[in-house]
Amino acid sequence: MTQKYATTEKKDTRSGFGVGLLELGRQNPEVVALCADLTGSLKMDAFQKEFPDRFIQCGISEANMMGVAAGLTIGGKIPFTGTFANFSTGRVYDQIRQSIAYSHKNVKICASHAGLTLGEDGATHQILEDIGLMKMLPGMTVINPCDFNQTKAATIAIAAHHGPVYLRFGRPSVPNFTPADQKFEIGKAITLYEGAHVSIFATGHLVWKAIQAWEILNNLGISAEVINIHTIKPLDEKTVIQSVMKTRCAVTAEEHQRNGGLGDSIAQLLSRSLPTPVEMVAVNDSFGESGTPDELMKKYGLEASNIVEAVKKVIARKTV
Amino acid sequence: MTEITKLEKRCSQVRRDIVRMVHAVNSGHPGGSLGCTEYFVALYNAVMNHDPKKFVMDGKGEDVFFLSNGHISPVFYSVLARSGYFPVEELKTFRKLNSRLQGHPTTHEGLPGVRIASGSLGQGMSVAIGAAFAKKLNKENNIVYSLHGDGELQEGQIWEAAMAASAHKVDNYIATVDVNGQQIDGPTDKVLPMGDLAAKFSAFGWDVLHLEQGNNLSAVIDMLKKAKAEHTGKGKPVVILMKTEMGYGVDFMMGSHKWHGVAPNDEQLAQALGQLEETEGDY
Incomplete structure (x- = not known):
């Protein structure tokens, strides 16, 4: 692929x-x-x-x-x-x-x-x-x-x-990679890649980072499912659950605090419906600072490489 | 019976409703409600063009009103009910579980006559300006009204709104400030003196009107009619600084901030009702 x-x-x-x-x-x-x-x-x-x-x-x-x-x-x-x-x-x-x-x-x-x-x-x-x-x-x-x-x-x-x-x-x-004619459906997540080993749920600017991570993971022989969660609320619970039923672990990625963000919504859903290891790529209880966007994304751990590391970690935590 | 006598009798009934409502649940805000009774009765029964029987949220083709100091919900609910928006009987559900008559007004339970939630102070003027903008865009010739407490003017958002209203020449809007000089912690002049309100609104580009007798029904009706007829449509928002007495109509509640948010006990209720004629039948 x-x-x-x-x-x-x-x-x-x-x-x-x-x-x-x-x-x-x-x-x-x-x-x-x-x-x-x-x-x-x-x-x-x-x-x-x-x-x-x-x-x-x-x-x-x-x-x-x-x-x-x-x-x-x-x-x-x-x-x-x-x-x-x-x-x-x-x-x-x-x-x-x-x-x-x-x-x-x-x-x-x-x-x-x-x-x-x-x-x-x-x-x-x-x-x-x-x-x-x-x-x-x-x-x-x-x-x-x-x-x-x-x-x-x-x-x-x-x-x-x-x-x-x-x-x-x-x-x-x-x-800019979303097809210009793609209809936007509120609350309907978009599966960008189907995969078997891990589900990556990304939102906003981190979606592209997740696509980059997919490529790195693909070269490592890890099959990642990449899903664009453009609507955080209402969350597309069906798509999330269906994906995790298959992969049995999840990584979330967002340009937001870990508290209160997409990762927290996914973790809430999974803990209620399908207890699963989750790793979160997000800012961890910290304010930002001045710098170029690229420097900041790197310093605060919001790069494709951070998603790759989180995937390795979460796969290692899998019990099934 | 002349029209004014009829409406004076309504004021008495509304005041009975207010004290009975807050007594029944031992909570709520009687002071400001009693003080603004003439304003509400005048606005809903002698001034606004509106149809209580067919409440629609967008209020197209009607005058609309926003209560910004939502804590005086008892007078708002009583006047809405007595004007025909919902059954008078429903006043007995005030502040009780599963009621449409929440402690502070809300659209959430679908009570006819309420178009915005209020309670957290300082927000109603902005909302009224938005509704007035919509009326202009819709080419409606109706007026938007709002009521504010004087203490509420300590909120910064009021002055953001005041600046925007004149900058955008929102002249289909009449705001009224209930100048009773009281707030929870005491007289406004002691808690946080606001200085010359007329000069402040003038400096913000408003047409400022003074109503010295806010508890005189004829004076209130005359002022509201005059504000609409002579002051709207002139390129400026209009504000009426309306002097009232908090607790008006119940002697022991007047002249103090103490009845801002306190309900009367059984004895005090009886004493209050003794001063207020039952004119339209208690709920």
């Missing part, structure tokens, strides 16, 4: 959001965009230019932005808020909890610059807790797509889903 995912181009996931939002604006007159002084960073400028009446510049007032978005839904609008992941979650947690999640408002919270790959700005901006914060809210859908095409497709898909959504993406250019 050989590598089947080609890295024809590198693109940032946030641009996938920008392109998706523009397309949505053309498709659906109820779509409204709000931004807290980061229009360029979130790639919302094309939408702003084409639909100035449906774009609300909120300034550096994220709490207000979340409330305004909740209010817009009451008049039937589908608001998409845009700011960095840190300011989309931790800064406005109570606003999201009360005015959006508890009130079950149809707000799409779109968050860029998530995780370490924000890079040089450092730990104040590198949120690694956002998936946990958002998945704990009852009724919140949590999505972390892996590349440009998938982020674009996810952006379009969430407009058709009624209810609050957290859509997480990032800053750096990463390989």
